[in-house]
Structure formats: structure tokens, C-alpha cells
Amino acid sequence: MRFPETTPVLVVGGGPVGLTLSVLLSGHGVPHLLVEAHPSTSRHPKARGVSARSMEIFRKCGLEEEVRAAGLPASQVFFYRGRDLVDPDFVRTGVASGAAEGPERTPSPGLICSQDALEAVLLRRARQLAPEGALFDTRLISLTPQDGHVRAVLEDRATGERHTVRADWLVGCDGASSTVREASGIAMAGPTGLGHFLSIRFEAPLGEVVADRASASYFLTAPGRGGFLAVDNDRRWIYQYPYNPEHADTAALLADHQALARLVREAAGLPELAVTVQDTMTWRMDARLAETYRRARVLLAGDAAHVVPPTGGHGMNVGIGDADNLAWKLAAATAGTAGEALLDSYEAERRPVARQVIDISLANSRARDGYRIDDELLLTAAYRSTAVLADPNAPNAPERSPLDPDGDHPEAAPGTRLPHLRLGDRAGAASTLDLVGPGFTLFTTTGAEAWRRQAATATAAGLPVTVRTVPLPGLPEATGVPSTGAVLVRPDGHIAWRAPQPDAGDGQLIAALRRVLSAGPAAQDAGHYPSADSAQRLA
Structure with a gap:
């Protein structure tokens, strides 16, 4: 090494x-x-x-x-509940991530x-x-x-x-x-020992058994049974078994693959199932x-x-x-x-x-x-810190939690993630999110020359900014600024600052950048933060 x-x-x-x-x-x-x-x-x-x-x-x-x-395929991202894997009265709920009705929130739905x-x-x-x-x-x-x-x-x-x-x-x-x-x-x-679980990694021919109920997780309603996690919904599986670490038989159970295979068969409701235990791990639920x-x-x-x-x-x-x-x-x-x-x-x-x-x-x-x-x-995360500049004329916002289950966070307010909008035929970019980074990105609708001058001033001072002109009718509404304005987006996709129009001089953007970066005027003599041209591309 x-x-x-x-x-x-x-x-x-x-x-x-x-x-x-x-x-x-x-x-x-x-x-x-x-x-x-x-x-x-x-x-x-x-x-x-x-x-x-x-x-x-x-x-x-x-x-x-x-x-x-x-x-796993999106078609299998469901959650099963039943006494065992062959319960005729099972319930299966949930849909593949991103399949919900309403506006498209992301170009990249989640998965298992x-x-x-x-x-x-x-x-x-x-x-x-x-x-x-x-x-x-x-x-x-x-x-x-x-x-x-x-x-x-x-x-x-x-x-x-x-x-x-x-x-x-x-x-x-x-x-x-x-x-x-x-x-x-x-x-x-925080609390520890909220539960103790034995994870049994095993192979078994369960694909045909669950063909009509394929899910990501199989929660067993029988008391003390735990549940199954699908690795491939065919032969590779995990059985999560709740156990008492202080029970006298626990140590022997962990070392006995035949006993572990019996646990799997009992939980599955298939006494003749061929089970090959591969390994185990124990874990404790803490918060x-x-x-x-x-x-x-x-x-x-x-x-x-x-x-x-x-x-x-x-x-x-x-x-x-x-x-x-x-x-x-x-x-x-x-x-x-x-x-x-x-x-x-x-x-x-x-x-x-x-x-x-x-x-x-x-x-x-x-x-x-x-x-x-x-x-x-997690798409709603809204940050408050020195790396986010609140709108100067906005009323003091009430304290809110960073994640918003009820959708109360203002769209595209500083600190929130840049909204996802589809870009149509733009080469190499299907979403506004694809235009972010790796350094700071200034989004405008019209590409006003004043904003380009400000970006050039910041770049000359060692704080490169890439200007992205996105002439989408929905961009001003989505970002909360008029067509004359601009939105400064951090490399992680969160909005750092927004302005309704450029000031007369060229120092408006660079001042915002220095505040976001907690940097004084000395930043102009420092090394350059990566721009779209100078940094190694992630993709």
C-alpha cells in the first residue's frame, strides 16, 4: 500500500x-x-x-x-403484511417511488x-x-x-x-x-437498545412463492416473527428475527445454522423449504x-x-x-x-x-x-445557516423544521433545493438539476448582460460562477424571482441567494458569494474554487 x-x-x-x-x-x-x-x-x-x-x-x-x-425493479417496491409468506389474506401496500400523482418532483425516483x-x-x-x-x-x-x-x-x-x-x-x-x-x-x-435483531442472510427458492405478492419488505404480523427483506425476490433473502440477547439459548442459536434454517422455514410458513444460511449479523436499534x-x-x-x-x-x-x-x-x-x-x-x-x-x-x-x-x-430539506442568504425584504419567517411533511416551505426560498423542471431537448441535461455545479451556478431566464458581467467579476476575483440561461416560461414562477432576476445555486443544488434584478454596479454577486462562503476580500487572492470548465466532471 x-x-x-x-x-x-x-x-x-x-x-x-x-x-x-x-x-x-x-x-x-x-x-x-x-x-x-x-x-x-x-x-x-x-x-x-x-x-x-x-x-x-x-x-x-x-x-x-x-x-x-x-x-429491485420499481414494480416490486411494495410492502407486504401477512402471518407468513403464504398467507392467503395478505395485504400489500405502497407504490414505486416517484409514481405518485401530481407534479413531477424529481428526475431520479428512489428505489431499493x-x-x-x-x-x-x-x-x-x-x-x-x-x-x-x-x-x-x-x-x-x-x-x-x-x-x-x-x-x-x-x-x-x-x-x-x-x-x-x-x-x-x-x-x-x-x-x-x-x-x-x-x-x-x-x-x-439518545435511547439505545430499543430492539435487538438477528439478520440471517440465506438462499432459498422463494421466487415462485412470492410471484403474486413480490415486495421489497415482508412484515410478518404473527407476534415475534419479524420479517423478510428481498435482496432479489428470487433466491437471495434476509430474515430479520427479533431476539433477546440475554436469553440463555441465544449464543447457541447464533452458531447453529440448522436452527437458523428452521427459524426461516417457520417464519415463511414453508416447513419443507430448502434453506442455505450464508451468514448472520446482529444489530441493536438505537436513536x-x-x-x-x-x-x-x-x-x-x-x-x-x-x-x-x-x-x-x-x-x-x-x-x-x-x-x-x-x-x-x-x-x-x-x-x-x-x-x-x-x-x-x-x-x-x-x-x-x-x-x-x-x-x-x-x-x-x-x-x-x-x-x-x-x-x-427529503426533497423538501430547507437549510438555515450562514451559507444561505435570506431575501432582504422578506418578512421574518417562522421557525420551521428543515423537513416539511405538509409542504409549507416556500418554493425555491433560499436554503431549499432548486426545483426540478424538465428541459426538453437540451443536450446532456434533462432537468434543471443537471445544470448545477460543480461550482456555483447562476440561473437566469433571459441571460441579461448585467448578470454575466457580475459573474465575470466574481470569476476574476477567484470565485468562479457558471451562468445558466434557462428560457423556460415556468422558471420565474418556480424560483420566485421575476424574469429580470437571478438565482445563485450552491454545488449541492440548494439555493444560496436570489435577487429580483441586478444592481447598477458589478459587486452584488461577489458580495453574496463572500457572505455564503464566510470569506472576506482576501478570497480574491486565494486559489480558485472549481468552475464547470476547470473542475473534473463527476459524470
């Missing part, structure tokens, strides 16, 4: 969140190193629900079709893609973009925050050799038992949130920052959103175009989202009358 002595960003953890962050950092042109203690990606399906917002992020990375091909398949897709892409940037079988031994950087000691688990790496920033994406979080002294708060997402030059993302009960289906998606929010901010900070305070906006924007998803999921786990959070809910 080749270990660099220094790196702008060290990512600890090679699960879906760490790998997504690696892909995004490469797209922003940020050299980095990712290390993962395990020798390979997950063999266990674990998380499976991929939200529409996560799919939009993968679309930006050029991975949407590959992820979709690795997932098991974590083992998703990680393989992400790792291939991460290594295409940074061939030596992802080292598995490598663990973090210690980290020491120092003035302006972090000193990390890494161990090659195959050889036992240790290496010291100096990182400008270190991001812990290393899961619920995060070594990074513990070493940084960041506490977690915890880190007290802070940042300590000096160390940041947390994914399960290292928030542990979400699965009774909502979006724990992994919240982490993928963390990566998307954090990647462009690290890019700006390492390029010198942003002040360090920009990294504080990461917690200000993402921690409330995790808090709300945890609360909804926790309520689901207690009520037992709902299991998933509406897939479109």
Missing part, C-alpha cells in the same frame, strides 16, 4: 457515506485518502432504501443508471438497492476517479488535532505497518461505533445524535453523527446527504476561497435534518402503525 505523508482530506470509513464523499470530493477536484478497516465492502445487504434525493446525488456523480440496475450492491458500485467509481485514494484493510489507530491540521496514525492490517498522515481535515464516516467520534471526545445522546458534528479540523458524517432507527428507512440517505453537503464546503475550504466558518454551516444545516428523521423514525417504532418516511420528504 502507498500512504501519502499529507492529504487535504482524510476520510475514515468506506461504507456508503464515506464512498459517496470520496466520489464527490474527486468531482470537486479535492485530493484525499479514504481508509476502511474491513478488507472489502459489505457482504451483508444492511440498508436498502435509496431516496429520490440520494438518487439525485448519484445522478450528479454519473451513477444513477448503474445504481438503478443494481436495485441493497447496501452490498451499492457499495460495490460506489467503490468502482471512487477508484476510477482516484485510483490510489481508497485503502481497505487499513484502520485508524489514533488522531491528534494540531494547529491547522490533524495527525492520524494508520495501520495496514495485512502487514501491521503503521504510517502517519497529516490531513488538513479528517471526516469520520466510520459508523455508529465511530473511532473518530470517540477519539474526538464527542458524546452521543442517537452526536452533540456536535465538528471539533476543530475533525468532522462527523453518517452513522458516526446520527444513528437512525430503521423504522423510517432513511438512515443511510441522511448520511449520503451529509456527504453532499460537506464535499463542496471542504473543496472551498481547501482551495482557500472559504473561511473556516463555512464548515460550521455543515452542522447547522445537517444536524436538524438528522434530529427530525430520528424523531419521526422513533415515533414509528413506538406506534407500530407506520414504517417508512415518505420518500419525497
Whole structure:
């Protein structure tokens, strides 16, 4: 293995969140190193629900079709309830994500893609973009925050050799038992032990059995039975069995594949089913949130920052959103175009989202009358932070939660995601979202020369902005600005600022950018943040 002595960003953890962050950092042109203690990606399906917002992020990375091909067909994204898999009185509810009536909200509907398949897709892409940037079988031994950087000691688990790496920033994406979080002294708060489950990964010829009821999840209504998760709705399955870790027979059960196969047969209602148990894992249902997402030059993302009960289906998606929010901010900070305070906006924007998803999921786990959070809910995320500039003449908005189940967030207000509009025949772009990034993007309807001059002034000062003229009749209405106005969109697709018309001078846009980036006038002498022409394209 080749270990660099220094790196702008060290990512600890090679699960879906760490790998997504690696892909995004490469797209922003940020050299980095990712290390993962395990020798390979997950063999266990674990998380499976991929939200529409996560799919939009993968679309930006050029991975949407590959992820979709690795997932279940949309026709199978249903939820089954019955006493067993052959219950004649079963109930099947839910429809494929994105099939709901009403305006199209996204170009990239969500889907079910098991974590083992998703990680393989992400790792291939991460290594295409940074061939030596992802080292598995490598663990973090210690980290020491120092003035302006972090000193990390890494161990090659195959050889036992240790290496010291100096990182400008270190991001812990290393899961619920995060070594990074513990070493940084960041506490977690929230209930633990809400349930204990045994996940049995097995093969069995169940495809014909469920042909008339194919679903993503099969919830068994018989008490204490748990449920089945479809990996391919044919031969590959997971059985989730609720168990008591203090029961005297538990240890023996975990080691007895014949007993585990009997559990599967009983739950399926098929006493003669041929079952091959492949492996097992146990997990505990917790609902915890880190007290802070940042300590000096160390940041947390994914399960290292928030542990979400699965009774909502979006724990992994919240982490993928963390990566998307954090990647462009690290890019700006390492390029010198942003002040360090920009990294504080990461917690200000993402921690409330995790808090709300945890609360909804926790309520689901207690009520037992709902299991998933509406897939479109994560599309409504509205940020409030120093990286978002509120409209100066708007009345003070009431405090709202970042995710809005009732649709009360104003469309396209600063902090919300840019609305999706279809672009028709525009080459290489089917949605307004396809025109975003990798740096800042200024959307206009008419392409007024005044806005182009302002973008040129910002670019000359080291803050490149790509101007996108989108002459769609619905754009002014969707973005809430008249045809003379402009909307500044951050690299993560969220609106940073909007203005109804250009000022007389050319400093209006650059002033907004400096405020968003927590950067003073010195930003004009710093390195350039990636523009559409200068950064390595994600797709």
C-alpha cells in the first residue's frame, strides 16, 4: 500500500457515506485518502432504501443508471403484511417511488438497492476517479488535532505497518461505533437498545412463492416473527428475527445454522423449504445524535453523527446527504476561497435534518402503525445557516423544521433545493438539476448582460460562477424571482441567494458569494474554487 505523508482530506470509513464523499470530493477536484478497516465492502445487504434525493446525488456523480440496475425493479417496491409468506389474506401496500400523482418532483425516483450492491458500485467509481485514494484493510489507530491540521496514525492490517498522515481535515464516516467520534471526545445522546435483531442472510427458492405478492419488505404480523427483506425476490433473502440477547439459548442459536434454517422455514410458513444460511449479523436499534458534528479540523458524517432507527428507512440517505453537503464546503475550504466558518454551516444545516428523521423514525417504532418516511420528504430539506442568504425584504419567517411533511416551505426560498423542471431537448441535461455545479451556478431566464458581467467579476476575483440561461416560461414562477432576476445555486443544488434584478454596479454577486462562503476580500487572492470548465466532471 502507498500512504501519502499529507492529504487535504482524510476520510475514515468506506461504507456508503464515506464512498459517496470520496466520489464527490474527486468531482470537486479535492485530493484525499479514504481508509476502511474491513478488507472489502459489505457482504451483508444492511440498508436498502435509496431516496429520490440520494438518487439525485448519484445522478450528479454519473451513477444513477448503474445504481438503478443494481436495485429491485420499481414494480416490486411494495410492502407486504401477512402471518407468513403464504398467507392467503395478505395485504400489500405502497407504490414505486416517484409514481405518485401530481407534479413531477424529481428526475431520479428512489428505489431499493441493497447496501452490498451499492457499495460495490460506489467503490468502482471512487477508484476510477482516484485510483490510489481508497485503502481497505487499513484502520485508524489514533488522531491528534494540531494547529491547522490533524495527525492520524494508520495501520495496514495485512502487514501491521503503521504510517502517519497529516490531513488538513479528517471526516469520520466510520459508523455508529465511530473511532473518530470517540477519539474526538464527542458524546452521543439518545435511547439505545430499543430492539435487538438477528439478520440471517440465506438462499432459498422463494421466487415462485412470492410471484403474486413480490415486495421489497415482508412484515410478518404473527407476534415475534419479524420479517423478510428481498435482496432479489428470487433466491437471495434476509430474515430479520427479533431476539433477546440475554436469553440463555441465544449464543447457541447464533452458531447453529440448522436452527437458523428452521427459524426461516417457520417464519415463511414453508416447513419443507430448502434453506442455505450464508451468514448472520446482529444489530441493536438505537436513536442517537452526536452533540456536535465538528471539533476543530475533525468532522462527523453518517452513522458516526446520527444513528437512525430503521423504522423510517432513511438512515443511510441522511448520511449520503451529509456527504453532499460537506464535499463542496471542504473543496472551498481547501482551495482557500472559504473561511473556516463555512464548515460550521455543515452542522447547522445537517444536524436538524438528522434530529427530525430520528424523531419521526422513533415515533414509528413506538406506534407500530407506520414504517417508512415518505420518500419525497427529503426533497423538501430547507437549510438555515450562514451559507444561505435570506431575501432582504422578506418578512421574518417562522421557525420551521428543515423537513416539511405538509409542504409549507416556500418554493425555491433560499436554503431549499432548486426545483426540478424538465428541459426538453437540451443536450446532456434533462432537468434543471443537471445544470448545477460543480461550482456555483447562476440561473437566469433571459441571460441579461448585467448578470454575466457580475459573474465575470466574481470569476476574476477567484470565485468562479457558471451562468445558466434557462428560457423556460415556468422558471420565474418556480424560483420566485421575476424574469429580470437571478438565482445563485450552491454545488449541492440548494439555493444560496436570489435577487429580483441586478444592481447598477458589478459587486452584488461577489458580495453574496463572500457572505455564503464566510470569506472576506482576501478570497480574491486565494486559489480558485472549481468552475464547470476547470473542475473534473463527476459524470
